[in-house]
Amino acid sequence: MILHNLEPWHFAVAGAGIAAITLTLQAVGNRALGVSTGLxxxxxxxxxAPYFGRAELREHWRLVLFAGLICGGVLSSVTSGSWQWTWDAGLLDTRLHLDHASKIAWFVVGGLFTGVGTRLAGGCTSGHGIYGMARMQPGSIASVLAFMASGILTANLLWRVIAP
Amino acid sequence: MILVFILSVAFGFLLSRSGAADFDVIQQMFLFQSPHMYGLLAVGVGLTAPGLWLLSRYGRTLTGQPIHLSAKPIHGGSVPGGVLFGIGWAMTGMCPGPILVTLGEGKIYAFAALVGAVAGTWLFGVNYVRIQRYLKLPNLTTGTGAG
Structure with missing residues (x-):
C-alpha cells in the first residue's frame, strides 16, 4: 500500500507509462530523460564554480522538470484524499522510531550520498536506469549494477541486521 | 517547455501512484520481498529500447529537427558513484525524481533529502577539478554525463 493506503498501479501499466513519457520527451522535446542533472x-x-557553468546546464529545462515532478506529487495526493504535511515514513518509523530532528538528519545524510553519488556516476534511476539501459550504454550498465548491488546491501544491512 | 512541464507532471503523478516514490516499496525491492519494481523497470526499459532505437534510425524528432540522443560512456565515476547512490537510495527510499514527488505529496522529510542532495551535488561540483585526476573523470566541459 502506498499514499493514502492506495494499491500501487500494476507494474506493466506504470512501466509502459514511463516508456511513453521517456519516448515523447525525446521524440517531440528532443531531450534525454534524466533527473539528477537538475540538481x-x-x-x-x-x-x-566552473563545473556549474557547463553548456549542458544553461537551458535550465530541468528546473521545469523539477517543478512538474512536485506538481505531479501534489496532484496525486490531492486526487486520492486530502493533502497534508506528514512525517510518515513506513518501515523507517516502525523499525527505528526516530524523532523529527533525527529523521531530518537521516534524510540529509541519505540525500548527500544520493547527490554526490548520482553526479559522480553521471545519472540516476531515470538517466541510467531507464534511458541509458534502454540504449545499452556501458556507463549506465556499470552504474545500474553498482547502485542496485549497493542498495541491496545497504537495505539488507539496515532492515535484516541493524534494525530487524 | 510547456511539453516538458506536462510530461513532468505526468511523470511525477506516475512515480507517486506506481509506488516508485514510496519508502516501503523501495525497501521491498532491495529486500527482494516484491517483484513489483523489477517488473516496472523491466517493462519501462523494454518498451523504451525499441522506441529510442527507431528514433535513432529515423534521425529526427517528430517536428523534423536532428535528434540529440544522450550517450553514456563508462568513466572512473560510474561504479563508485553508483555505490554511493545505492546507499543514499536505500537510506531515503527515494531516488532524485521521487525526492521531488514526495515533497509534492507533503512528506516533510523530502525537504531534508533535497537539501542533502543539492549539498552533495554542490560539494561534488566545486571539487570536480581536485578529484578529477584521482577518479579518472571526463574533462570539465563534458562532465560525468547528463542523466
Missing part, C-alpha cells in the same frame, strides 16, 4: 542546475543558480 546541478539548482547549484548553477547560486555557484560560480
Amino acid at each position: 546541478e542546475e539548482i547549484c548553477s543558480l547560486g555557484s560560480k
Whole structure:
C-alpha cells in the first residue's frame, strides 16, 4: 500500500507509462530523460564554480522538470484524499522510531550520498536506469549494477541486521 | 517547455501512484520481498529500447529537427558513484525524481533529502577539478554525463 493506503498501479501499466513519457520527451522535446542533472542546475543558480557553468546546464529545462515532478506529487495526493504535511515514513518509523530532528538528519545524510553519488556516476534511476539501459550504454550498465548491488546491501544491512 | 512541464507532471503523478516514490516499496525491492519494481523497470526499459532505437534510425524528432540522443560512456565515476547512490537510495527510499514527488505529496522529510542532495551535488561540483585526476573523470566541459 502506498499514499493514502492506495494499491500501487500494476507494474506493466506504470512501466509502459514511463516508456511513453521517456519516448515523447525525446521524440517531440528532443531531450534525454534524466533527473539528477537538475540538481546541478539548482547549484548553477547560486555557484560560480566552473563545473556549474557547463553548456549542458544553461537551458535550465530541468528546473521545469523539477517543478512538474512536485506538481505531479501534489496532484496525486490531492486526487486520492486530502493533502497534508506528514512525517510518515513506513518501515523507517516502525523499525527505528526516530524523532523529527533525527529523521531530518537521516534524510540529509541519505540525500548527500544520493547527490554526490548520482553526479559522480553521471545519472540516476531515470538517466541510467531507464534511458541509458534502454540504449545499452556501458556507463549506465556499470552504474545500474553498482547502485542496485549497493542498495541491496545497504537495505539488507539496515532492515535484516541493524534494525530487524 | 510547456511539453516538458506536462510530461513532468505526468511523470511525477506516475512515480507517486506506481509506488516508485514510496519508502516501503523501495525497501521491498532491495529486500527482494516484491517483484513489483523489477517488473516496472523491466517493462519501462523494454518498451523504451525499441522506441529510442527507431528514433535513432529515423534521425529526427517528430517536428523534423536532428535528434540529440544522450550517450553514456563508462568513466572512473560510474561504479563508485553508483555505490554511493545505492546507499543514499536505500537510506531515503527515494531516488532524485521521487525526492521531488514526495515533497509534492507533503512528506516533510523530502525537504531534508533535497537539501542533502543539492549539498552533495554542490560539494561534488566545486571539487570536480581536485578529484578529477584521482577518479579518472571526463574533462570539465563534458562532465560525468547528463542523466
